[in-house]
Amino acid sequence: MKRFLALLVAVSAALSSFADDRPNVIFILVDDMGWSDLGCYGSEIDTPNIDQLAQDGIRFTQMYNTAKCFPSRACLLTGVYAQQSGMDESHGEMRNAVTLGEVLRDAGYRTLASGKHHGTENLYDRGFDHYYGLRDGCCNFWNPGFQRPGEPEPGHKRIRYWCIDEKTYYPYTPEDPNFYATDAFTDAALEWFDEPETKKKPFILYLSYNAPHYPLHAWPEDIAKYEGVYDEGYQAIQESRYQRQVDMGLVDPKKNPLVGKPQARDWNTLSDAEKVTESKRMEIYAAMLDRVDQNIGKVLEKLRQQGRLENTMIFFASDNGACAEETGAKVVSMTPEDAGKVASFDTVGEDWAIVQNTPFRYYKNYSHEGGICTPFIAYWPKGLKKPGSFNREPAHFIDIMATVVDAGKAAYPKWHHGTSITPMQGVSLLPAFKGKSIKRGKxxxxxxxxxxxxxxxxxxxxxxxxxxxxxxxxxxxxxxxxxxxxxxxxxxxxxxxxxxxxxxxxxxx
The missing domain is CATH 3.30.1120.10 (Arylsulfatase, C-terminal domain)
Incomplete structure (x- = not known):
């Protein structure tokens, strides 16, 4: 009996050690962000926390998404192509697939998701212990629901779905007059970090911001930081970004010349009124990314306080290239005084989208580089061999599942709840973290x-x-x-x- 008890104690200790050695995982996804929109990818936008992740991590120059919101999210969550999960033409249910939450929860992880999903399923029902956020595609950042007393009607395209754990709301009208979606997504995650269940297990957090996707909504103090920055116009901002990319070694001017196809309009052909409107749009867009960076800083500080940052694997990416679309808003105020506020529902437009994707061709929806290539940062103090380096090999969102399964020592199932599961389509990126080549056979x-x-x-x-x-x-x-x-x-x-x-x-x- 004593031998059995001793063996049981040894096994329990080994399992505890095994769990402690596995990294926490955070995947931070932003929405409709261009390839040159981060400081560490050439931008003038202030993103010090993301830039520090890049400085202490690896910047990938050829990470690919799908060119569109919901197929990219499906690839990321399942490790299979969107065509294989039925998420390639319209947002719906992820079929014949398992999510990161389902795989890692079975492996003993605490599974958390906050932010945008863009499907018809509640992620709480797809393996996540917590889910808070927009189940839909886009929403009003200040108020995704109905008009509140004393406020104008929120600018919107249509009513959106929202989830808080097992409950789904249609619509979700927050009571807090200071609600702002980017802040709310972060606040939910920070609360979960303090839960006993999260503290005693390795965790995965899928932190999926809907910024900087339209509508252009941002805090006035953040917008004020960029006042006048974009008065130089499209060409001047693009050329400055490109030169910074060359100077930091991100792009090779021989392989990546700034060809200008397609090209933004000549700034000098715009009227003074048009210039004011266009500058303000980009100021608000920059402010939205600035606020994302501030919130990422809160997440990093919480991990430092808890002593968990050293063994946390953090990824950062965008779901597609910059957006040149119109908003299609049904309710919207175009009054200049409402810019960035709850009644507005504006977007940056094609000219700024071209600048945001410097130096690549095209933008969201296209399968050219501007539509499918995203900034990608991998950070893991305990697991990276060459922090501050570039990786120039092709990678894809389908690789995230394989990477996380590899790092988390998880088992990817052939069957789940009686359904045959499509095999993982990607490869592990862990060799790249060790300074080795990614082994891709297809x-x-x-x-x-x-x-x-x-x-x-x-x-x-x-x-x-x-x-x-x-x-x-x-x-x-x-x-x-x-x-x-x-x-x-x-x-x-x-x-x-x-x-x-x-x-x-x-x-x-």
């Missing part, structure tokens, strides 16, 4: 709306519409030298691989 694929692409090694075939283009990304990141006419056989082979993939990946209704 091409990467994209399909959203009229856009499609395949990346196999250095070559990328991409289209918007029917006609495929071909680029050698190792020499031409800006996709400015189309090789389709010079290498038709290579292009035909890539196009055939894409067709075969899409036919096999697409699940039937």
């Amino acid at each position: 091409p990467l694929f994209w399909k959203w709306k009229q856009g499609a692409a395949i990346r196999d090694g250095n070559y990328k075939a991409v289209r918007w519409g029917d006609d495929w283009e071909l680029y050698d990304i190792s020499k031409d990141r800006n996709e400015s030298r189309n090789l389709a006419a010079k290498e038709p056989e290579r292009l035909a082979n890539l196009a055939k691989q894409w067709e075969d993939w899409h036919a096999s990946a697409k699940i039937s209704d």
